[in-house]
Amino acid sequence: MNNNVAMNSCKEEEQEDRVPLAETSLLNKLIQSSLVESHHHVEILQRDPRSPLFSVKVFEELHLKKELLQGIYTMGFNRPSKIQETALPMMLADPPQNLIAQSQSGTGKTAAFVLAMLSRVHPEGRFPQCLCLSPTYELAMQTGHVVEKMGRFCVHVKVAYAVRGNRIPRGTVIEEQIIIGTPGTVLDWCFKMKLLDMNKMQVFVLDEADVMIDKQNFSDQSVRIQRALPPTCQMLLFSATFAEPVLQFAQQIIPDPNIITLRREExxxxxxxxxxxxxxxxxxxxxxxxxxxxxxxxxxxxxxxxxxxxxxxxxxxxxxxxxxxxxxxxxxxxxxxxxxxxxxxxxxxxxxxxxxxxxxxxxxxxxxxxxxxxxxxxxxxxxxxxxxxxxxxxxxxxxxxxxxxxxxxxxxxxxxxxxxxxxxxxxxxxxxxxxxxxxxxxx
CATH class of the missing domain: 3.40.50.300 (P-loop containing nucleotide triphosphate hydrolases)
Known part of the structure; x- marks a missing residue:
């Protein structure tokens, strides 16, 4: 085969093939049908060093509602992943504890914070109680699908999407307990349309923090939303990477947190x-x-x-x-x-x-x-x-x-x-x- 002409015309470009962080994150969510074994040691910095550390090897140790356990097993999770073993006892503790956590895509962190939200929800309360921010429409929808799957047996718990294209008339009374959305739309729902009573929020999740600060204005919008929440609201932040800008942003938005970071194994x-x-x-x-x-x-x-x-x-x-x-x-x-x-x-x-x-x-x-x-x-x-x-x-x-x-x-x-x-x-x-x-x- 003579491919000289094609080869000579096909010189290397200087610019590599690059994709935005948000797309990489979404791709990892789309292709992870099962948990990835993490090759990292989990390191924990506790808000209160005197508090005993707990980890779990089976989901039953978390004393979850039976409908949540049923949802977890139906999704194919047989045992907690490495990040879940350590993070879940902190997230489900009473009184609630704030958390900043680093976790690779595919290690089960979305399932972990979804489980925390579903555990804190009071089904009889027909008003928003949990708020999760994602940096893009597609990532928000992926998180929402996890909520719907895991909460399929929690028949009175509903999800609403504060994302582009979901137009809610002013004055609408939102009865869904869990709100998944992007910063710009959530900001409108909070302050422009006053659809959300932020004082009633039990859990605030900020997912994909490294992607969030990569998007223009999203970090400022997230801070505005966080400041409207009551001191009693549990705050959870997750990021795949913990570069200095991410750490600064995380510590700005989450008060008095426990911190879980990953140290790569040899x-x-x-x-x-x-x-x-x-x-x-x-x-x-x-x-x-x-x-x-x-x-x-x-x-x-x-x-x-x-x-x-x-x-x-x-x-x-x-x-x-x-x-x-x-x-x-x-x-x-x-x-x-x-x-x-x-x-x-x-x-x-x-x-x-x-x-x-x-x-x-x-x-x-x-x-x-x-x-x-x-x-x-x-x-x-x-x-x-x-x-x-x-x-x-x-x-x-x-x-x-x-x-x-x-x-x-x-x-x-x-x-x-x-x-x-x-x-x-x-x-x-x-x-x-x-x-x-x-x-x-x-x-």
């Missing part, structure tokens, strides 16, 4: 074998890739490109050669991306070509091979160690053995050496023409 690459091919250009990379594809029995593979243009070209080249591949990039809508990932999870596509939009959070048991068609670099063109780790970490999940192949141009060998030094590991060189050696790798 990640090892002992179950991953790493190799590299020295390739002159994209044509040589593509040939090496085809040799790997032809020599090794692949369960499923993910191929990472640094740019959107490179990913589109590679998808075209492999499809033209008769390979069935799926393409995942930031120009797809969130729903389209979720559909591509789900098809890959279901085994309908064996090879997924993607940019860094897919480097985190996607755990597919059948993935045995990861290919870095381009080594990950940061904006200064130095090796991006964290992205490299997350990329190759897609193989060898769940304790299985995995293979990682790196396609490296001669001038990029220093990047590979930097990655080796950083992770104190060995990445062995392979000859892409040595089919016998490739076949031995798979044994």
């Amino acid at each position: 990640l090892t690459l002992h179950n991953l074998r790493q190799y590299y091919f020295e390739c002159e250009n994209n044509e040589a990379k593509y040939k090496a890739l085809c040799n790997v594809y032809g020599s090794i029995t692949i369960g499923q593979a993910i191929i990472f490109c640094q740019t959107r243009k490179n990913a589109k070209w590679l998808s075209w080249a492999m499809s033209s050669d008769g390979h069935q591949v799926a393409l995942l990039s930031g120009e797809l809508t969130v729903e389209e991306r979720a559909e591509v990932i789900q098809k890959f999870r279901d085994g309908k596509d064996k090879v997924l070509i993607t940019t860094n939009v897919c480097a985190r959070g996607i755990d597919v048991m059948q993935v045995t091979i990861v290919v870095n068609f381009s080594l990950p670099t940061n904006m200064d063109h130095f090796a991006d160690f964290e992205t490299y780790l997350h990329r190759i970490g897609r193989a060898g999940r769940f304790g299985k053995k995995g293979l990682a192949f790196n396609m490296v141009e001669k001038h990029n060998l220093p990047l590979l050496l930097a990655i080796q030094d950083y992770f104190k590991t060995t990445i062995k060189r392979l000859d892409p023409e040595d089919m016998e050696a490739l076949e031995k790798i798979a044994e």
Whole structure:
């Protein structure tokens, strides 16, 4: 196959494929059908250090209403996740305690704060009692769906959505006990239309705080809403990241909190074998890739490109050669991306070509091979160690053995050496023409 023309016209773009934080968060919610095992140690800073710490291993220890337990088990939660073990006893304590918590997407934090809201609601009270802020319409709807599923047996507890498009006439009496909404619309409901009596709120949840402060004006609007709440209202804030701006915002909005943060456990690459091919250009990379594809029995593979243009070209080249591949990039809508990932999870596509939009959070048991068609670099063109780790970490999940192949141009060998030094590991060189050696790798 002669793809020189296509390759020469397909030079690397300087700008990587990037997607907004809110889209990444929504994508993780859409694709997480089950809890992800967290690879973090939970660290707790208590408001009152003298108070005993509790954690739970089964939901029965929380002494929940039977209809809530029924809802939890119907959703498929058999036991509390790591964040739930520690956070739920704090959130359900009497008297209520405020909480700032860090948690990855997919670890069960939405279910945790939803459980807290449903536990605090008095069903006989036909007025708003719990308020949850999400940064976007789509994230608000996802949270609302969790409330509806978990609370399906709480027949007298209802949810209302304070989001764009849900026009409520002035003077309407809102009887739903749980309000899920975005800051701008909730602000209108509170102050312009006076639909919510903030003095009656029992629980205030601010979800996706890192996404919230990434959106213009949302942090100011959230602070205005929080200040209208009574001192007795329990306040819960969740964020996937705890960079300094997030911490400052969290401490501004949540008084006297308990704080749960995550310290990453030492990640090892002992179950991953790493190799590299020295390739002159994209044509040589593509040939090496085809040799790997032809020599090794692949369960499923993910191929990472640094740019959107490179990913589109590679998808075209492999499809033209008769390979069935799926393409995942930031120009797809969130729903389209979720559909591509789900098809890959279901085994309908064996090879997924993607940019860094897919480097985190996607755990597919059948993935045995990861290919870095381009080594990950940061904006200064130095090796991006964290992205490299997350990329190759897609193989060898769940304790299985995995293979990682790196396609490296001669001038990029220093990047590979930097990655080796950083992770104190060995990445062995392979000859892409040595089919016998490739076949031995798979044994």
